[in-house]
Amino acid sequence: MLGRTANDLYWMARYMERAENIARLLEVGYRLTLLPQEGGNSEWRATLRSAGCEADFLARHQRVETAGVVNYMLLDKDNPSSVLACLSTARRNARAQRTAITRDMWESLNAAYLDYPAFAASCLAAGELPQLLDWIRDRSALFRGAMLNTILRNDTFYFTQLGTFIERADNTARILDVKYYVLLPENELAGGGVDSTQLSAILRSVSAHRSFRWVYRDAFKPWHIADFLILNHEMPRSLRSCYMELAASLAGLAESYGTVAPCAATAESTLRQLQGGDMKHILQAGLHDFLVAFIANNNRLASEIASAYHFNG
Amino acid sequence: MRGIGKGKRVREPYRGVSEWLEGHTGEELHRKSSQAESMFRRTGITFAVYGAQEASERLIPFDIVPRIISAAEWRKLAAGIEQRVRALNAFMYDIYHRQEILRAGRVPVDLVIQNAAFVPEMMGAEPPRGIYSHIMGIDIVRTGENEFSVLEDNTRTPSGVSYMLENRETMMHMLPDLFRANRVAPVERYPEDLRATLESVAPSNLDREPTIAVLTPGLHNSAYFEHSFLADRMGVELVEGQDLVVTGGQLMMKTTQGLKQVDVVYRRIDDDFLDPLVFNRDSMLGVPGIFDLYRAGRVTIVNAPGTGIADDKSIYSYVPDIIEFYTGRPPILQNVHTYNCRKPDELTYVLENMADLVVKETHGSGGYGMLVGPASTKAKVEEFRAKVKANPHGYIAQPTLALSTCPTLTTEGLSPRHVDLRPFVLLGDRMRLTPGGLTRVALTKGSLVVNSSQGGGTKDTWVLEE
Secondary structure (H helix, E strand, C coil): HHHHHHHHHHHHHHHHHHHHHHHHHHHHHHHHHCCCCCCHHHHHHHEEEEEEEEHHHHHHHCCCCHHHHHHHHHCCCCCCCCHHHHHHHHHHHHHCCCCCCCCCHHHHHHHHHHHHHHHHHHHHHHHCHHHHHHHHHHHHHHHHHHHHCCCCCCHHHHHHHHHHHHHHHHHHHHHHHHHHHHHHHHHHHHCCCCHHHHHHHHHHCCCCHHHHHHCCCCCCCCCHHHHHHCCCCCCCCCCCHHHHHHHHHHHHHHHHHCCCCHHHHHHHHHHHHHCCCCCCHHHHHHHHHHHHHHHHHCCCHHHHHHHCCCCCC | CCCCCCCCCCHHHHHHHHHHHCCCCHHHHHHHHHHHHHHHHCCCCEEEEECCCCCCEEEEEEEEEEEEEEEHHHHHHHHHHHHHHHHHHHHHHHHHCHHHHHHHHCHHHHHCCCCCCCCCCHHCCCHHHHHCCCCCEEEEEECCCEEEEECCCCCCCCCCCCHEEEEEEHHHHHHHHHHCCCCCCCCCCCCHHHHHHHHHCCCCCCCCCCEEEEEEECCCCCCHHHHHHHHHHHHCCECCCEEEEEEEEEEEECCCCCCCCCEEEEEEECHHHCCCCCCCCCCCCCCCCCCHHHCCCCCEEEEECCCHHHCHHHCCCCCHHHHHHHHHCCCCEEEEEEEECCCHHEEEEEEEEHHHHEECCCCCCCCCCEEEECCCCHHHHHHHHHHHHHHHEEEEEHHHHHHHEEEEECCCEEEEEEEEEECEEEECEEEEEEECCEEEEECEEECCCHHHHHCCEEEEEEEEEE
C-alpha cells in the first residue's frame, strides 16, 4: 500500500470519528444550557475547550452564545473541526483512495457529505438541533458499520482503525480533562452533594449514562466515572479500550508486514500502564496531570505511526 | 410512451426495446431516469469541469434508452477496428524507426516530423511486443444501414471506459426486464482484459508477477473517477507522480513498507508531463528519470510516449493510406470525408462552405477549438474563416451529416438525438475488444457536439448476441 494511501485512510477515519464526537459534545452542551441554573456561557466555553477550539472561536467571535457556538461547530467552513469541515475532509481523503475503500464505505460517506448541508440548514431553521445531532451520529455509525462489514482485514483495515482510535482516545481524554474537577473525591467531600447533572453530562457525551449504571450500580462514586472512561476494558470509548484496539491494529500490521515498528512498543507500553492502572494512584498523582500526559503521549504515538509507515512518502 | 418509430419502421435490433418503451408512460421513464442519476451521484461517478468552480464535480447526463448494435454489425466493426489499430501501431513503429512510409511518400514528411505530437526522443526505442498504443478508443459514427465510418482515433489516453461499465451496471440494476428479453453481450470483462494486456507487455526479464500501477495527475483531473475506478477493478495501485521515484535504475513506489518496484505504468497523464527531465521541465505530475528507464526497458509505459502522432487530426486523413501501406488491404472502415486545409483546393472549398461544415483544429481535443457551422452564428463562422485563412495547416473540416441519431428521452418524450460510438480496444499479447463501448449523445436538439465537456450525455451501448 502507498504511504499516501495509509495517510488518507487514517485521516478519513479520524475525521469521521471527530464529526461524531463534535455532535456528542454539542448535545451535552445543549442539554446543560437548557437547565434553569446553568450558566450557558461557561458550559459552551467548556464544550469549545473539549473540542480543542476555544481559542479559535474567541478570536473570531465577540460573545459565547448558543447560536454562535452551534453554527461554529456544525457549519463553519473555516473551523477545521466543524462537522461540515470534518465530513468534507473525510470525503476528500476517501475520494483520493476510492481504490482502497469499499463501495459501501464510500457510499455511506459520500451520502452523508452530500446530504448534510441541506439537512443541517433545515433542522437549524426549524429549531431541531437534537434531530440533527442524532443524524450525524447515525451517519457516523452507518459509515463505521459499512466499514466493519465490508473491509478486508488487512492494512486498509488497520490504518482506518488507527485513525478512529487515536481520535477517540484524544476525545475521551479531552472530555475528562475539561470536567476533571467534578470527578475528584474532594469535590464530593467539599460540596457534600455531587453535581449530578455534570456527571451525567460526561456520561452522555460518550453515550454511556446507562451502561455506567450497569457496571457500577453497587458503589457509585464520582471518580468511578473517571475509572469507567479511563481504565474500564468493557467501555468501548475508554482510554484502555482505545489502546486495546490500537495495539491490536499495530500487531496486525506487524504480522502482515513481517516486521514490528517501534510505535507498536509505544502503544503496548501505554496499554500496559492502563491495564495495571489504579484509579486511586491516578487521583493521588493528579487526574489533570495524568490526562495532559496521556494526550501528549497519544499525539506522540500518532506521529510515530505516521513515520513508521511512511505516511509522507 | 409511443415507441421509437412513431409509425415508421423500427430497425430490427431495436424491436425488443421499442416494445418495452411502449409499455411504459413518459412519467415512468422520467422517474427511472432520475433514479439512475441519483445512483450515479451516490457512486461518485462525476467528472470535473475545468473553469467551473462552483460545480466542479458534475454528472454526465445519462439517457436510459440504450443504443443497440446487431451481432452482424458488430462483426464488421470488430474486423475494421482490429485492422485499423494494428495498422496504426505498425505506423508508429515505422515512424519511430526506419520511416519507410515517409520515404515512400505516402504521408508527407513535414506532417510527421514537424508535428507537435511527434516525440523525437522515441526514435529507436523498442517497446515490448513493438506496441505503442495498447489502449485505444476509436470514435465511430453510423453513416448508413450497416455502414460505419471512423470519425477519430484516440491513441493517447482515451477516457470513458468507466462510463461504459457503470452505465451497464446501472441499467442492469434498474431495468432487469430489458436484459431478460434481449441477449446483450456483457462488457464486464474489460478490467480483467486490461490487466491481462498490461501484464503481457511487462519488461521481458521479470522472474515474478509484474507490479502494475495506474498513474493519475490527481484528484482534480477531470477523469480522476475513471483512474481510481480502473485501478480498483484491476486490483492495482493508483499512484501520483509524488508516489514514484527512480532509484538504483528502477522505478519504485513509496509504500507503507518502504520502496517497492513497479514494472508497468498505465499512465493517465500527457507525454509533456511524464518526465520533467525530458519533457516539460515544470511538470510536478510526472516522475523524473522515468523516460530513461523506459528506453532501457526497465519499465513499460502504457501507452508509450509519442502515440499522439497516430491520432493527430492532420494524420487522420492519411489513415486509409496507412492501412493499405501496412496491411496491403483496403480499409474495412472508411474515414468520414475530410477536407485537409493544407491542400489548396480543399482549403478553397472549406472557406466557401464553412457554414455547412464542422471545422476542427488539428491539435484540439475534447470538443474545444471546433466550429459546427450549421449550429453557429455568422460572426463565429467569420471568426473561424479568418483563423483558417491565417493557418490552413492547423485545420481540417468534415461534412456535418456524419452523425446518425438514436431515440433519446427528452422533456418532449422520445426524440432523435445525434450519437457517436467509442468502442475500447486493447492490444497486448493479442487484441481484446469489448463488445460495446461508450455511446455519447448530443442532448440539445440538433446539436452535433457529443463531448461531455460541452453538454453531451451518454447511453448504455448494447451489442446483441445471436
